[in-house]
Amino acid sequence: MYKIAVLPGDGIGVEIVPEAVKVLQVIGEKFNHQFEYTEALVGGEAYDATGHPLPDDTLKICRQSDAVLLGAIGGPKWEQLPVHLRPEVGALLPLRKELGLYANLRPCFLFPGLTHASTLKEETIAGVDLIVLRELTGGLYFGEKSRQEVEGGIKATDVLSYTTFEIERIVRYAYEVARKRRNKLCSVDKANVIETSRLWRETVMELAKEYPDVETTHMYVDNCAMQLIRNPKQFDVIVTENMFGDILTDEASMLTGSIGMLPSASIGGKVGMYEPSHGSAPDIAGQNKANPLATILSAAMMLRYSFNLEKEAVIVEQAVSKAVAEGYRTPDIMEDGSKPVGTVEMGDVVAGYI
Numbered sequence: 001m002y003k004i005a006v007l008p009g010d011g012i013g014v015e016i017v018p019e020a021v022k023v024l025q026v027i028g029e030k031f032n033h034q035f036e037y038t039e040a041l042v043g044g045e046a047y048d049a050t051g052h053p054l055p056d057d058t059l060k061i062c063r064q065s066d067a068v069l070l071g072a073i074g075g076p077k078w079e080q081l082p083v084h085l086r087p088e089v090g091a092l093l094p095l096r097k098e099l100g101l102y103a104n105l106r107p108c109f110l111f112p113g114l115t116h117a118s119t120l121k122e123e124t125i126a127g128v129d130l131i132v133l134r135e136l137t138g139g140l141y142f143g144e145k146s147r148q149e150v151e152g153g154i155k156a157t158d159v160l161s162y163t164t165f166e167i168e169r170i171v172r173y174a175y176e177v178a179r180k181r182r183n184k185l186c187s188v189d190k191a192n193v194i195e196t197s198r199l200w201r202e203t204v205m206e207l208a209k210e211y212p213d214v215e216t217t218h219m220y221v222d223n224c225a226m227q228l229i230r231n232p233k234q235f236d237v238i239v240t241e242n243m244f245g246d247i248l249t250d251e252a253s254m255l256t257g258s259i260g261m262l263p264s265a266s267i268g269g270k271v272g273m274y275e276p277s278h279g280s281a282p283d284i285a286g287q288n289k290a291n292p293l294a295t296i297l298s299a300a301m302m303l304r305y306s307f308n309l310e311k312e313a314v315i316v317e318q319a320v321s322k323a324v325a326e327g328y329r330t331p332d333i334m335e336d337g338s339k340p341v342g343t344v345e346m347g348d349v350v351a352g353y354i
């Protein structure tokens with residue numbers, strides 16, 4: 001039996017998560033696995049119900065599960081809360097930290113047939129297959145935050161720090177991933193300016209000696225942002241720190257046609273967490289318009305990384321691929337001549353193909 005904590009969260013989270021559960025359910029029936037789901041509150045809705053975006057009960061349920069399936073959290077309603085109660089800072093970051101999820105995997109590849117959903121040229125993106133490993137529990141997002149009155153205004157401070165331990169463990173993980181792929185690792189930093197990045201680069205250079213079979217390159221983050229659009233096919237595995245990875249993966253999602261296609265897995269602790277790379281999309285929430293494929297693909301990653309069910313993971317990915325190839329499209333990936341579907345219908349199509 002596999003225990004899954006289900007945290008739909010806010011906005012489109014409550015629409016996309018049930019579609020991923022629907023798909024898991026079919027996998028369970030077909031392959032005789034028992035998935036036990038425990039739903040819990042997180043984010044703005046949790047704040048409204050309990051006064052905190054990450055209630056103790058939710059954390060407990062996550063800790064007692066084998067994996068967490070998360071939708072998305074946050075929205076305009078909760079933006080004015082003090083920073084520690086805002087859903088992203090008060091729930092998402094502590095959840096990652098408490099579960100020890102230092103490695104965030106964001107695979108980015110283009111499904112055949114989706115070349116026209118992207119704003120980029122077909123020849124630029126056809127055949128893209130890269131994965132970003134984003135450090136997830138350190139850096140600027142976890143540094144001390146403060147404000148003070150200064151002459152003529154206010155000064156806000158965020159602290160950015162990294163230890164060699166934190167850098168080493170994510171980079172080692174990235175090397176292991178590279179070994180299972182095309183043996184190319186690009187480490188992204190801003191070592192020409194930032195001290196943590198200098199340490200990052202020195203650490204990678206040391207580790208590179210242990211992985212002579214992997215080709216190691218270094219790139220500044222601003223150049224990487226440009227190269228991702230100019231020639232994304234040059235990349236196999238990208239490893240980078242928390243904030244750079246956050247920004248670069250939103251950018252990379254455009255290579256796949258839509259941010260609604262980009263899944264993620266966060267691992268490193270006993271319990272893995274799986275969530276789409278996007279947010280709660282308040283602009284389309286409640287309209288059956290959200291693309292559930294990123295969440296369904298995240299569930300496939302759960303099967304692979306938390307449950308070691310590789311065959312089942314591939315079957316989910318193939319079902320998604322088939323839905324796309326057959327022309328089923330939510331509005332974000334719509335193109336001429338396709339079959340328009342909503343969130344629920346897309347989930348049905350994928351479940352049907354399994």
Ligand code: NAI
Binds near residue numbers: 012071277279290
């Ligand atoms: P967002 O990712 O929610 O939306 C950006 C754009 O992408 C919007 O136009 C949205 O409609 C579209 N989009 C996102 N997911 C989609 C999907 N599955 N299908 C179709 N279109 C999709 O980012 P935004 O607007 O910056 O943030 C909205 C809220 O979400 C904020 O409160 C933010 O803090 C929060 N957020 C939460 C995250 C999380 O829970 N992991 C991550 C990023 C943002």
Ligand code: MG
Binds near residue numbers: 246247250277
């Ligand atoms: Mg983000």
